[in-house]
Amino acid sequence: MNKHLETEIEAAVFRRFLKHLDEHKEVQNIELMNLADFCRNCLSKWYVAEAEQRGESVDYESARENVYGMPYSDWKDKHQTPATPEQMAIFNAKGEAK
Numbered sequence: 001m002n003k004h005l006e007t008e009i010e011a012a013v014f015r016r017f018l019k020h021l022d023e024h025k026e027v028q029n030i031e032l033m034n035l036a037d038f039c040r041n042c043l044s045k046w047y048v049a050e051a052e053q054r055g056e057s058v059d060y061e062s063a064r065e066n067v068y069g070m071p072y073s074d075w076k077d078k079h080q081t082p083a084t085p086e087q088m089a090i091f092n093a094k095g096e097a098k
Contacts, residue, residue, distance in 0.1 A: 018043075018069070022068075025075075025078075026079075028080065028083070030087045034091055037094070040067050040068060041064065041067075044068075045060070045063070047063040047066065047067065051063075
């Protein structure tokens with residue numbers, strides 16, 4: 001497979017991944033962090049970092065809007081629920097283990 005086709009496939013997979021996350025707004029970022037050590041905000045930060053490595057400037061809020069499919073503040077108001085004490089305990093324990 002040539003590099004261009006590989007990059008196109010990877011980009012399509014990323015878009016499909018974002019669509020999948022968008023279709024599962026019930027999955028909270030804290031759950032993603034606790035289970036997989038990343039969340040939608042991590043994806044946004046990675047987006048900014050990769051753009052910077054290529055000489056492009058993408059601000060964090062724009063990257064978040066790309067990942068969330070809407071401004072983060074809107075997503076948070078509509079879809080984010082408070083973390084439970086159990087979720088926070090898992091999150092904090094993982095941070096202490098690092």
